[in-house]
Amino acid sequence: MAEPRVRDALNRALADAMAADERVVLLGEDIAGFGGSFGVTKGLLDRFGPERVRDTPISEAIIAGAAVGAAMSGLRPVVEIMFMDFVTLAMDAIVNQAAKAHFMFGGQCSVPMVVRLPHGGGISAGPQHSQCLEAWFAHIPGLKVVCPATVGDSYSLMRAAIDDPDPVIFIENKALYALKGDMPDPPAAVAIGEAAVARGGRDVTIVTYGACLGHALDAAKALASAGIELEVIDLRSILPWDEAAVLRSLQRTHRLIVYHEAVEAFGPGAEIAARMADIGFDELDAPILRVGSPFAPAAFSKEIDSAFFPSSARLIEAVRRILA
């Protein structure tokens, strides 16, 4: 495979984890025979059999809840919830059970499970199939939340998530599944909680993750010709997030924009901005800006759906504003 896609990297990470550790099992709707709505689990049924690659009923609550019990009893389940929007049906298991268990039971057990949640819009899937709800999970002590944006990170973070003893919310961006990219051989180890500097620059720090990373890099390229150098930080992990990396960048650029696909208000960017308005305050030469989706549901209409996504044009506007 010369240039694998994000989807292939995820598939390979799942396969490698399953080969390495027989406790790893997969649960989800149409993930076995069909290979998953986005093709991430293709071929795994044939390779690992129906005991470990399980098509479930359309029952998000029991899928997630059973994963908690299975993890408490020695398995390492990886759950696919077909669209992140459907996790609304599985919140008890994730928030009240998985997230609390290690703490609540005084460390008697941990809950090594991964919940895969495809998020994001841009495919006219409408208001109930497009949401980016990662801020919910980042607000819950006991969970970890990651969101890779590259082929390599998709592999490495999936391995890290499966190896992690705590419950990890693994967010996949639907628009990125087909993205091609390098897959280092051997794959790099990426720790949960570590950001990457996707592009160095001295003028403005852009903190981003997921589908917005590519748009941020586009913006950086466009602005470079105008002599403006963006430093683009790919957060990769949202909880815990790499405060030190963001602060380091801010010390260089003194200007911060947080950029993500989630709705701006009360979104993940709010935490990053708020935290930097505290510990990074003395470094700031300008207001902290955020660029996210507007405060509205996604819509079916192509026109509305594309206006909804925070484009690189909107980021460029924000850069101009922050440098004004």
Add this chain to the structure above:
Amino acid sequence: MAEPRVRDALNRALADAMAADERVVLLGEDIAGFGGSFGVTKGLLDRFGPERVRDTPISEAIIAGAAVGAAMSGLRPVVEIMFMDFVTLAMDAIVNQAAKAHFMFGGQCSVPMVVRLPHGGGISAGPQHSQCLEAWFAHIPGLKVVCPATVGDSYSLMRAAIDDPDPVIFIENKALYALKGDMPDPPAAVAIGEAAVARGGRDVTIVTYGACLGHALDAAKALASAGIELEVIDLRSILPWDEAAVLRSLQRTHRLIVYHEAVEAFGPGAEIAARMADIGFDELDAPILRVGSPFAPAAFSKEIDSAFFPSSARLIEAVRRILA
């Protein structure tokens, strides 16, 4: 009733709304015969009968979901979810259905429903009965979120919530139910989205809501004797929140602390801080600080539970830090 409690004010607001509008119906577990786990609906069954005051099965998903359908068909349901933690079982109805309907159906209908969610700790109720999850709802376009902290506001915001054509998440703080206070006669009208200046001051703006309001006022009193004047803003509404009022105060004090019971990281305070680090940046003379619960679940143990709550002592520490 000389000095009514918050619980009484809520009860009266429900009763008055039901008397004024026969479309108002109440749904919840043990709200009718028993009068609600926190006594908020006491006496309403006798007054309005079992058709309008309905004990439901222990089925949070259908309670909330039925309220959406009922609201779409002309009723004005007020739902009690016994503890906010249980709303994890009702997220689809609230987030995917209620919040989206007005927008998604092109304005054909609205969803005038109220979801009452008692939040907060301090009663050793443990990790599954103490959470403050309002940040989740504030991140969802289509919802409104309020959280009164006084007797008068409890009444007025409940009336406003029931009258509102949109779905309103009405957060009640368990520790405040027994709080006594003035009940203006006639009651004041409070619009959703309007903050109140609970105490004027020139040195530091404290933005707070819910159970933390009282602690903020305590801190203000304590600090006043040291010549430090806090301006305490009771947000009352979290979505939409009163950006203008916070900005006005910041223009006076140039220092901002956001203070709430919810876990600090990715909490409601993050949005307020982030927004002020943007539009209020030029007013700031110091880092924006936040004081919230630490990043952990609540616990049963009295000792852990009380250390968990963000005390006025922690607020005072933050004030000293922001003035240093």
Add this chain to the structure above:
Amino acid sequence: MRKQKAESGPDTAQLPRWLDFHRSMHIIRQVESRLATLFADGEIPGFIHLSIGQEASAVGVCAALELADTIASTHRGHGHAVAKGMALDRFFLEILGKDEGACRGRSGSMHIADMGVGMLGANGIVGGGLPLAIGSALAHKLKGNGAVAVACFGDGAMAEGILHEALNIASLWKLPVLFVCDNNGWSEFSATKDVISLDLPQLARAFGIASRHLRGDDVVAVAEAAGQLVDAIRGDGAPRLIELHTRRIRGHFEGDAQRYRHDDAADREDPLVNHESRLLRAGVTPERLAEIAEAARGEVEAALQIARAGRAACAVGALDAVYAQRGAARYG
């Protein structure tokens, strides 16, 4: 499944109604056939779930309903929308994402709704319509308007716990709701028998809900059963359930290559063909049937042309239209 008992001789009093069924099913078939080509041609983005093969269910059930009755549908909701009375131009305008669409282009196929005819929406959430119908039935009951709410779900949705909660509360509160299960044997790309281990007749019985279970490829039988159940609901206010065994003739959604699919439900007929045989047996001429089908095609085409000429939905107003009443502060 039990074979329907042999038909009694042609009932000419029924003929106008039967012809109506023929017409309605053809309209829906034609609507969806056009959607299939529009999707294939890239004129419609997103997801399109067709109910081709299940028209007798929508038409037969809706034949029992009045305007004031409400219906909460599934992701496969075109048939319900049209059969409940949604105007075709409003329908197409919506599915083509136009500003004049019933939902101003925001819902598209998967959430299509028309409150004016009691169509509370297709739903992007499996089982999502069930609680809406429960709530709507509660509203009907409290208003005492004699209306019935219809709760549609698929066989795959039987796995969702919300069905259990809905059956319990409907039975407990004696709500005027008709549960309609379109059992097409498929839960997306899985045969439902591979993901469901429950018997729906017994489940209904466990909740004390009277139910009927029949082939859904015979519109007359469906209409008769649904009519009896709706009458019974209007009579005593208590819920009923009907399960209709149908065949999903096309894929789960348009674009589904259906490689997972082996011959299934071959015994269930195409309801349009089925009904045409009946009409022919009843003495209607093939010419008459073709004429009606042709008229249906014309109607659909006319509506589609109106829709195509519509104005594309526009983000500017839309992103400000989130609330029925804006709050005091800035959002949007």
Add this chain to the structure above:
Amino acid sequence: MRKQKAESGPDTAQLPRWLDFHRSMHIIRQVESRLATLFADGEIPGFIHLSIGQEASAVGVCAALELADTIASTHRGHGHAVAKGMALDRFFLEILGKDEGACRGRSGSMHIADMGVGMLGANGIVGGGLPLAIGSALAHKLKGNGAVAVACFGDGAMAEGILHEALNIASLWKLPVLFVCDNNGWSEFSATKDVISLDLPQLARAFGIASRHLRGDDVVAVAEAAGQLVDAIRGDGAPRLIELHTRRIRGHFEGDAQRYRHDDAADREDPLVNHESRLLRAGVTPERLAEIAEAARGEVEAALQIARAGRAACAVGALDAVYAQRGAARYG
């Protein structure tokens, strides 16, 4: 409910086991009686839900279990914890909020757990234990360890959709799980018949799950039925369900004034009294019974004294112990 058939003559081979039941039930009763006074005296904050009157259920079911079996309980979980083998000092240390408690004082009564004996926790969420048991059963099945997972729920929990999802998946996947419904007639402050409209035997049947439904006030009958069901599960791996009709002798939680309560379930006996009569009829002397009860009291008191002398849980370490593995960045 069907009356149990008249007992056959005393079976002396069973005596040691019967005496063990007597002892276990007394321990649980004594544990909970002490919790009641401790709560009344303000020594325990939060919520305490006692299972007084339901001891035969916990003891009878756990009599069928091995150490490797797992149990996921409800908010009313003391009996399950103790009957599954939790040491009394660990138990009391936890419920008194001590650092040496099984859960380091963080869970208290409502979440009490002891992984070492396969007690996966009481649960603050009604129905919350069901999916945990399903997952645990899946783990047992994949590991092929022959163990069974027990899923406890109350009659009130029958309203939660998660039960439906659990029954479906257990049946579909042939999971080694025993569903145990403690039917005490109450859903908190509501009589369950006022909020539930389903028949559990029929529900189990709808999912093809074999079930037994019996009085839960006779520990021998419970143990026998549970034993047969657990054997059957170990035999074929498929799930079973047992419903036990019991009486909640105390309030929903301690401090419940029970003004809503009228005489209920008066026909269901106190399982301790019931079992004592059996033992007396079997020829055990009243003195012997009193002696065992006294010894139980002593054991409980000793454990309680250890617990009281424990070190109060402390926030400092606790708030840092949220993760099994801290991430790279600051949180806590």
